[in-house]
Amino acid sequence: MNEGILAGIRVIEIARGIPGPAAGLQLSEAGAEVIRIEAPGVDAEQGTALFSVLNRGKGRVGLDLDCDDERRRLHALLADADVLIHDFTPSRAAALGLADDALAAACPQLVVSAITAWPSRHPLAEALPRESLVLARLGLLDEQPGHRPGPIFVRMPFASWLAAWFCVIGVMARLIARRRDGRGGAAHTSLAQAALAPMSMHWSRAETPTPVFAKGLDKTTPIPLHRCSDGRWIHVHYSPDKAPWMAAALAAMGPEAVAAENAKYPPSHVAPNFGANRAIIATRPAQEWVEHFWQHDVAAQVAAPFGEIYRDEQARANGFVVMVDDPVLGRVFEPGPAYTTDPPPRLRGGLRPLESDPAWSFPRAQTFDGAPQGQPGSAPLTGLRVLDLGAYLAGPFATQLLADLGAEVIKVEPPSGDAMRRLERIFSGTQRGKLGATLKLGDPAAQLALAALVRWADVVHHNVRLPAAHKLGIDYESLKAINPALVYCHISSYGPLGPRKDWPGFDQLMQAACGWEVECGGEGRPPMWLRFGVGDYFAALSSVFALLLAHFQRQITGDGQAVAASLLGATLLTVGEAVMRADGSLSPIDHLDASQTGVSPDHRLYRCADGWLAVAALRPEEARALAALAGNDREAWFAAFSRETACECLTAAGVPCEPALENPGLSFLDDDGCRRAGLHAAYPHAVYGHLEQVGAYWNFCDLPLALDRAPPALGEHSHRVWRSVGLDEGQIQSMVAAAVTNP
Missing domain, CATH: 3.40.50.10540 (Crotonobetainyl-coa:carnitine coa-transferase; domain 1)
Structure with a gap:
């Protein structure tokens, strides 16, 4: 059996959350052997569906990197590895002997990708990698339209998933350059850089x-999400006016009525009859509409409940949904590989147990001889x-x-x-x-x-x-x-x-x-x-x-x-935040509240006297500090302070937070x-x-x-x-x- 394109490539992964583990998953399923280093003790992420999805098939080793002996074991692994992925801040990496210059001297073959909150030359380079805080500080939470004015908590952790892809692309580019240059080196990215990609x-x-x-496309542009007669919503992209039902209904309404409906909404660049479309779509059930649109080459989808995609025929036909035997979750449906190559990416089993001996499992096929093949130093x-x-x-x-x-x-x-x-x-x-x-x-x-x-x-x-x-x-x-x-x-x-x-x-x-x-x-x-x-x-x-x-x-x-x-x-x-069990039920996920401020009292936006503040108290000690500081009526506590004062109090107490900047406009470029x-x-x-x-x-x-x-x-x-x-x-x-x- 072909083990994959990256067979023989060895990867060490030391990261929490989504970006680093998701990057390690991509490299693993492309054939690399990935050993994940975990701190001793039970992490809150363990036992979740997302943890099982992101870490399936990897070797898992427990090492206390604050212990000299175990840190030496890590460096012994790095001496025979091709890639290191981590999410340490620059100062923490240096304290562990993982700074770029130290690794270049000790392990010249090693490709190193640090996924931090911000780039190393940014004033916030030492910030913890918390996506909501990065989005708040960049002003992206105010770029998202919502059901109310002001910044909106973005429920989808899109920057984390993008950062994972930027990481593996950087790693591949560096591995390709290594063949030319005869050495490894850095391939760093950050949540901020990933978040900026769509911007x-x-x-x-x-x-x-x-x-x-000059006009651009701002957040007030109406989005063609339409409520149907059964209460479900459909998203229609580009004009549906030529679909027979829609064409007949528009003709029956007449030009004046169509114009009156359209006037209720700002102009849409995708649907010239947005308002009339909206009124007409409200007359039939969602499934009837999408099937009609599909028959007439109009791009449309029902806004489905989270996880429903696991049942989708198209997703299963392409292997985007796979069944995995997980030792914690049982037999479940999870997201599969997102791309195809020859040989193809492949699953390497479910979550493996934590080991104490970090030994390589497979022979190394792609050796590194350190011999330059061309002119080094170019892109x-x-x-x-x-x-x-x-x-x-x-x-x-x-x-x-x-x-x-x-x-x-x-x-x-x-x-x-x-x-x-x-x-x-x-x-x-x-x-x-x-x-x-x-x-x-x-x-x-x-x-x-x-x-x-x-x-x-x-x-x-x-x-x-x-x-x-x-x-x-x-x-x-x-x-x-x-x-x-x-x-x-x-x-x-x-x-x-x-x-x-x-x-x-x-x-x-x-x-x-x-x-x-x-x-x-x-x-x-x-x-x-x-x-x-x-x-x-x-x-x-x-x-x-x-x-x-x-x-x-x-x-x-x-x-x-x-x-x-x-x-x-x-x-x-x-969608890997949740998996679908064999009986069709879905594992739980955190839901955004109705006011679009957050997913819990510890991870949300709060309104201060002069603006919004994002809080991400994701570790137990941070949540306890927030509770001790703000008490039970947290909204009242925040409302009593200016944003600057609240931020100073939270930071002093060890609670991660950032101002949610509004109307960012061109301030980023300044x-x-x-x-x-x-x-x-x-x-x-x-x-x-x-x-x-x-x-x-x-x-x-x-x-x-x-x-x-x-x-x-x-x-x-x-x-x-x-x-x-x-x-x-x-x-x-x-x-x-x-x-x-x-x-």
Whole structure:
């Protein structure tokens, strides 16, 4: 049996919560041997469904790292390991002998990924990694619309899951660079950097913005979540007006009544008849509507209860739901791998018992000889050539990350432009680092240029629906015939198998299907979309991980392959907070309260006299300190103090807290601490002049990132691209004359 692409790679994981363990899980199921180090004693996380899901199949070893002898045992393990993942603050890491310089000297082969709250150069670098506090301080809690004014507690821990993906991508990029440089090194990320990824489509500033760029897309834009006659809600993405029932009902209403209903809501960029749609959808049950919409290629989903997705036929067909025999939970359904490669990721059993002897279980297949193979010191993926044929968010953001990591990326879009260009700020947030060319795919006059691009590329990445990809001639078999060594990466909505494999889908629908819209609405309240587009970003990141796995293997075998990711598979992984028992019941989860302030008195938002404060007293001693300080009537205690005073009192008592900043706007781009931490990027743009955007998602310390090229204007580099892939001037002008590329 093939043990997986990362067979022979050895990983030490020392982390709590979601990011580190979720990263370790991805590496484990890709074939690496992962040993998880746990402190002695019973942790509150143990025994939960999430703990069992995230740590299944790993070796588990108890070590007291405050003990000199046991710390020496850890360092002995690191001497024979390839990767270390931890979530220690910089000072704690240094105290344990895990600072970057110390590890580089003692273990030059080791790739180290620290997942902290903030980057090491940020003023809050020593803060505990608590997602809600990071979101509060960044102002992201005030970016989410809610049922009331002010910051909203975000129930879905999206930054933690994103941080896990950023971690494993950084690890893979560093392992690839290690073959070139002959040494390991840092591949750090943080909750703050992960949380900022979705804000790349909102937080930017231009010297000479167009009106469309300046407007952006704020949180007041109405979201097409509609209540049906049976009290259930459905999320409909893009206009449903051409579906027969909707078209007939709109005609029956008449233009004046339609206009009157539409006037009740702000304009929607996805549904011109938002108000009328809402009134009409209220006349039929939810299931009838979604089945009708599905029959007529309208993307829609019922806002399902949390965990209901475990029953879904499509999710099971793709292995996104798997059955696991867990020694604590019994036989249960859990999230499965979110991507496909060859060989595929595989489950390695349920939760294993805690051991006292941290011995490696498998022979090491991928030895490290420390011999440089090329020029060290360049960006991790320097030399990788990527052809981006995607659109919207998930595909382009994935290739932007590859560009950040040093790959040369050519973005191809129609001469009329990517469909997302109409939302200029969002488009720009997924395109930096690329050379932009236009090409009318599917036109016979474009075939010569497409073949030249494919021969040039190491990787092709896109999220075009596969029936359309076949029509355009960009399916895997067609491109493999041109370049057999190609790594071909595709992102679908619902996965590559099953009855919905070719359906349209969007982030919003995956949030609905996986229960997050219900949970983000709060108990007893209407469901609410988490507007950060998380499904697109989960899918983008999981696709990059799959792609880098395939490239890592190709460096050994020389063989290309097709890999795949999906919005559904990547979003479903986050449902691992709960598992479904064999009898169909669901393990419990924490629910957001009706006021959308939090999940418990110890983990929530409180209103002070002059603003909101986020509290995350997640450890028993912190909860006791909060109770001793604020008493039983906590809301009254907070209301009596200014936010600054309350924060000082809590901090002195050892209770983690942060102000929940409001109306962040462009203040992020003016924050000097964020600038020094590398969280800003700036470059000249062909249309917008000086353009400022969200910056680095990793810190590789001795290796640079490539954050120096602005998003391309439409066709900005077409001529340059065609010459670089071998077309002569006559061939280029023939394409211009045929209108398959721009002049």
